[in-house]
Amino acid sequence: MKLSKTRQKHSWRTRSLAVLLSAVMAASAVAGSIGAVSAAETEDKGENLALHKEVLASTVEKAEHDAPYAVDGDGGTRWASAEWNPYPGTEDKKGNDPQWFQVDLGKVETVSRVTLSWETAYSNVYRIQVSQDGEDWTTVYNTFKGDGGVDDIFFAPQQARYVRMIGTARGTWYGYSLYEFEVYGPKNSAQGTKADVSSGEDQASNLTDGDPSTGWSSAEKIGQSATVDLGDSRTVGSVILDWGDNYASSYTIYISDDNASWKEVYTTDRGQGGREIINIAPLENTHYAVNNEENVYVAQQTARYIRVIPTEGKGENYTLNEMEVYGNPTEQDIVTNDDAIKEV
Ligand SMILES: [Ca+2]
Numbered sequence: 001m002k003l004s005k006t007r008q009k010h011s012w013r014t015r016s017l018a019v020l021l022s023a024v025m026a027a028s029a030v031a032g033s034i035g036a037v038s039a040a041e042t043e044d045k046g047e048n049l050a051l052h053k054e055v056l057a058s059t060v061e062k063a064e065h066d067a068p069y070a071v072d073g074d075g076g077t078r079w080a081s082a083e084w085n086p087y088p089g090t091e092d093k094k095g096n097d098p099q100w101f102q103v104d105l106g107k108v109e110t111v112s113r114v115t116l117s118w119e120t121a122y123s124n125v126y127r128i129q130v131s132q133d134g135e136d137w138t139t140v141y142n143t144f145k146g147d148g149g150v151d152d153i154f155f156a157p158q159q160a161r162y163v164r165m166i167g168t169a170r171g172t173w174y175g176y177s178l179y180e181f182e183v184y185g186p187k188n189s190a191q192g193t194k195a196d197v198s199s200g201e202d203q204a205s206n207l208t209d210g211d212p213s214t215g216w217s218s219a220e221k222i223g224q225s226a227t228v229d230l231g232d233s234r235t236v237g238s239v240i241l242d243w244g245d246n247y248a249s250s251y252t253i254y255i256s257d258d259n260a261s262w263k264e265v266y267t268t269d270r271g272q273g274g275r276e277i278i279n280i281a282p283l284e285n286t287h288y289a290v291n292n293e294e295n296v297y298v299a300q301q302t303a304r305y306i307r308v309i310p311t312e313g314k315g316e317n318y319t320l321n322e323m324e325v326y327g328n329p330t331e332q333d334i335v336t337n338d339d340a341i342k343e344v
């Protein structure tokens, strides 16, 4: 079973965290910091693009749980939505649906992962949406089975400046509360790997050097191709082609495991040039999430070689600055520590 490694790691971490927790809780009442801290300690996710950025929330319970506390990088502080008292004369409080939380990354970024660290007041039904302008939104993930704790959510790479969570059903009597709302970009599996080209071989390595200012120029337009060798077979959800001035308007992308038999995964005659994100599986099938023992995914491609064959375009040749390849992380990269949090 794919999950076994994750589970083993789980129980080990659960035990060690339980020990740690008793110590922490005895010393202070900051039990809530555990979720974000333990999620961060095991994996290098790259830069948290949401950290200290501008945020908006539908409501705020009180000043000490203001929205910016969910992007301050501190697992002990949190945003909480407003609550009200349905029973006058008692202390009981209740949350409201719906509620939302939004971060402005400051500029358009390539994003593919959102990590939510919920307080006890978690969302059971919610969606994650992204937008370049704050007006037109694309839903990249939705769940009807949110289980609180940490929700680590992967989706096909998107260009987005704004990222938001819209909660429509609460998991508890309380409102919505997030210790941290983190946003990450994807890891490019092609960077630093070998590229082969049909002409202009001395520029082949420019395709995978991670530098958009270096590129490959084909000698002509007839019979050209560019191929990336990932070194071994990887999950492939998306390919980004970063074209130079002489972009291909028509091209086809193929994948292969053996550099011999090829499978067509995408073709277009309407290429626009620039930085093109190509989801080689339909977007709705590349969503990926892990919630405790439940994996929700994915029609993924698996491939070692990714090849682009351009067939039409403007100019005398083709210029391509970078080929990037993105897939979902391996099982071992995924951190799910909700059990530890529940034991608190
Ligand atoms: Ca915080």
Ligand SMILES: [Ca+2]
Pocket: 146, 147, 148, 149, 150, 151, 152, 290, 291, 292, 338
């Ligand atoms: Ca969870």
Ligand SMILES: [Ca+2]
Pocket: 206, 207, 208, 209, 210, 211, 212, 213, 214, 215, 321, 322
């Ligand atoms: Ca380059």
